[in-house]
Amino acid sequence: MRIDRRQLLTLAGAGGVGLTASIAGVSAAPVLADPKHQTDPFTLGVASGDPQADGVVLWTRLAPEPLVADGLGGMSRHVVPVRWEVAEDSRFRHVVKHGVERATPELGHSVHAEVHGLRADREYYFRFRTGNAVSPVGRTRTAPSVLSRPREVNFAFVSCSNYPTGYFTAYRHLAAEDLDLVLHLGDYIYEGPAAGALGRPHLPAAEIFSLADYRVRHAQYKTDADLQLAHARFPWAVTWDDHEVENNYADEISEDAAQDPASFVRRRAAAYQAYYEHMPLRRSQVPRGADMRIYRRLRYGRLAEFNLLDGRQDRSDQTTDPVSLDDPSRSMLGAEQERWLVDGLSHSAGTWNIVAQQTVIAKADRDPGPGEILPNDNWNGYEPARQRLFDAVARRRIDNMVVVTGDAHCGMVAELKTNFDDPASRTVGVEFLGTSITSGGDGAPMDTRGAEWLASNPHMKFYDARRGYVRVTATNDTLRTDYRAIPAVTTPDAPVSTIASFVVEDGRPGVHTEPA
Template sequence: MPISRRALLTSAAGAATVIPLAGAATPYRGPLRTDPFTLGVASGDPSPDGFVLWTRLAPSPLAEDGLGGMPYRTVPVVWELAADERFRKVVRRGVAPARPDRAHSVHVELDGLAAGREFFYRFRAERWISPVGRTRTAPARWAREPELAMAFVSCSQFEHGYFTAYRRLAEDAPDLILHLGDYQYEYAPDTYNIPGGNPRDHEGPETVTLANYRQRHAQYKTDPDLQAAHAVAPWAVVWDDHETENNWADEVPEQPDPNFLARRVAAFQAYYENMPLRRASVPKGIDMQLYRRLHWGRLATFHMLDTRQYRDDQGCDDGYKDCPAASDPARTITGAEQEAWLLDGFRRSTARWDILGQQVFFGQRDNNSGPQKVLSMDSWDGYQGSRDRITRGWVDAGVRNPVVLTGDVHAHWADDLKLDWNDPTSRTVGTELVCSSITSGGDGADVASGNHSWAAWNPHLRFYNNQRGYVRTRITAESMTADFVVLPYVTRPGAAAHTRATFVIEDRVPGLHKIADNPTPGVAQRSAAPAEDTVRQETERP
């Protein structure tokens, strides 16, 4: 159908909210000669009456200027939302502008939809039609939803392997996917290498400029396995460090860099452009609002945290340290405003499960069997005052079932959370589930015992495995079941997925109960002394 100038500037009343066109370039009137939907489609941040639909036009996605081969003109994009996959029952339709100053990304923020429903969506730019995505609204705020299938992932280093884990996740078809950081990596090719060499290479230099970040995001989005995972369910995303730069902390870069704040502005803009985020997250200079809540009826509340943008610099020059700064109660990993927001959320919660979606290890991991604790300064161990205030906050608020979800460390972990880390016999007050990486660190290896050697003096560490994968959960009123899914290899495509272990958290009973342990058949096993923990590839630039 022809698209008028008026249709481009306005959408149907109540249909959607789009980024305004103030200062937009002249509308594009020429033909798009090749398919612009090379980066797929996505949806995110579901609410009871809506969600965000996303795509980005890029017929040449690896173009060095970061604009994906698009002309510097605005292109009208038609979007459709349907109740069925064949689009026989279209429930909404509209037009959104793909603008060059947003890298021709499209964010359609819908509301007014029925709660707890499945929908399908697609986009059209001139004669080109995008792939179809599946999404859903959250249940009504006070609905007693019987169950939620949720999966969470982190750390997808393109160079270190193939994104088969994303494909296996897509085949599970969950209701909701959380990405907990390190969606993409900033390194130049052949800089961050795994033993035996990287099976794939990054395009372009280390990401510093807006063009660099746009190009890098586009390279990741061209992966068909990642596209499949985005298209199967709504996502809720938060970043860690590599979306900007390794181990940054607020306005402090890893290494001295007078241009870091400009780099941060570029990274934040590209992140927004390439993620299905609401307009509340549009960056404002060096700031971007990323912490937020998602409610899944009365069953679960997801508190999505940002532990990078507001933290104090890591203590004692970072790494694993015996560091006095770690116990300084004045130091923070969340910042005062986000901490207050989180504690208020605990006090107001009426959910059966309060789930923290965040980036770095929450529980204590002492790397030293002796009397002196050697801890990771990049994790919550380096900000013990923050951890104590938040843990005591959920205890004092009477949170029914607190669960912390974590990424970052390139391995599966599960641990019980204590109120007093100096007393191993103190009561358990929560649970942490840590997902391995999608690819970061390469193939890894199965750990036959399912335990890390550190568990000998950290008895709250209940599970460990060093293969790649993700965590799949089933949440009901009675329990939360977590499957630690692994792949035997990622340095070549096509691996089958396997549930390495299954744990359950029972309602009102904090802590883990193992119900299945399945060492991966036919693959090498190893003792629990992983490279990621001894050389800290996540916290020290290779």
Template sequence: VLHLGDYQYEYTRNTYTIPGGNVRDHEGPETVTLAGYRQRHAQYKADADLQAAHAAAPWLVVFDDHEVDNNWADEIPEHAEDQPTFLERRAAAFRAYYENMPLRRTSVPRGIDMQLYRRGRWGLLANFHMLDTRQYRDDQGCGDGYKDCPAAVDPARSITGAEQEKWLIDGFHHSRAQWDVIGQQVFFAQRDNNAGPAKVTSMDAWDGYVASRQRITQGWVDAGVRNPVVLTGDVHAHWASDLKLDYDDPTGPSVGSELVATSISTGGDGADSDPAKHPYLKINPHLKFYNNQRGYVLTRIEKDLLSADFKVVPSLRQPGSEVYTKATFVVEDKVPGVQQTYLRPLPPSIQAAPEITVEDTVRLETERP
């Protein structure tokens, strides 16, 4: 099981209510102390289904923001004026995360720092480069949310920090694997939500750190990585995308693939829709798929093919609710980019439903959590 962050949420009860009401609530204040973070992890681990998931398979994990504080960046919390002791909070969150998650001894926290980025190797089939896009990043350039922000293209800004960036690119050059999988937290491909000349993108994602993304993409191209695939979480929806060196040239070659897994439960049931009608796909032709239901991605890696089934669960509240494949995408050996091989048809009742808008998408991603 590859878990890419937001394993638990820091909020107090009733801070956020999903459509239709929360499946469960956790008692206690917002997590800021070691005791609080330990309690929250214990509350999550009380879920019998989560226990079964941990028992069923080994896990490879990284944290994102909510294991500490929403949208934190390095030593900067979401609301700095309210958190003069944020580094103490960060250290407590790291300690509780290490105590409760399957991590190597090399990840034992040391004060306010924790070695999270690392590699896992599956023989010569695949390398898993697991990133940390929180602990070393520059602060979001123009604050949170979607912005047309000059700082987003500042070449001095980084989402990984210089040391981790070098480690990753060095790993590309030394890789002999058939597949190089980058497991990380936030959306990698460009997602411009403005059809006009402005470029309005998420400041918390790689879009807020364009030069950082460019250097890493160029790094795997220069290293001759055979099959680069980015696996992503964060945005509470399924997406699939081709990766480009130049997103402003839709006719340019694809140089990689990105698969984004939706949330397990955050956001309520969501709704099925026609992915081709999503406005982001029209503005960004490298984006190939969208679905706003809950679920996971079942990925199979073979020598010559990577396949990804985008699984959805229609009802969070119904025990034994069916799990079905909404879409299947494949990545062929030495053919960068995603190819759709299956799409489950929409029920007639949904075909006439209102189309999702840019505003809907931004709201679903940016409202708490």
């Protein structure tokens, strides 16, 4: 059963107008003009995100008791003024911008300050104040101006951080890199009840469904010191996958066929609101009930354009029926987002067209024989939609499409073909699949899936199932990826090393191995 879009706001129990007003500081709650905090309200740290040439989004959330079950973070139901400051130095001797946001109870006392008027391609420091409390200091960086040609851009991408299954050591190593941007490609939290064996059980202990539940779960992840450090070091651009709501959901359809459709829509609305409350996102992305525009584009001068996709909110339901799998009306992104992506790639002014998205897009056959064993939750279950995209890239002569992907808990590199069954067919791009931060446990250089993939898919050039992240350096001539892995996530303080490196050359489709 599919819920009519006009019913969403009613079923979700949260109207978009109310949340939009709340993020602007308008609330029915009384204002606490001069708060006196007995304990630190900045327990969840600070973050910045979605940098533009003249500014960035600054984030924090007031939560002196972040894990209390009611999801209120230990805050009273008052509006709290929060001052933000941006400076050119970490000691704030030269403050260049400042302002006040009103943290409202309707949005969990989260703060989203959209700063403008900064210089392009510059490093800045920021902090928050409320009453007698001062936040930790964060570092951020604006994007280059739209018409500039920067020498290089350095970014990393990550995904799949499951709190009970391992320590977030990879985030700590990520924070030590020299980066302009971090992309998070989904599964920032996990919705399940996993306890784990490391003394890091999920809170709440059960699977989460309500707004209070999702707030506590996000807050628990945000209390991790390594995650806080990575957020405080660089601006992030985030998108979601499934576990921010429910495993393998599709649009308004729950994985659990027995779940009442209206209940799932309410659950999705709660999950989307909590996600917004805990991420450095703009007011234009505030959810309207169970709808939230998460796909968007970031421009780094004429060097790179980042297209962040949403592969969950508007996708067709998964299927294993052979007839349905070939139905051209099925979509991974929805018709509107498909058009937006192709049009954006077609008119890109960037040398590198980065498509940041959730699930494996290369053909991923696990049958080494003449048959095929393909998953149905990633693009392999949406082959007509994938073919439309690749055909459009070929037809419109779009160069240098680089797809960065999460979800699969392994590293993989593949050349993207107009016909995967013909190795000689045109290469339209390269996919770099990044492994997980912790999901799946310690991992190993090779596993059964990796052996099957490499044996069955000649377009795949690399596989590794250890945990970590991918570091990328893009110049006007080349794009280099370094796969950074740690040997174990079940022991703290594991080291990081580069296990493989690859280069894509401007105007030359395909990927080349480089010495690590």
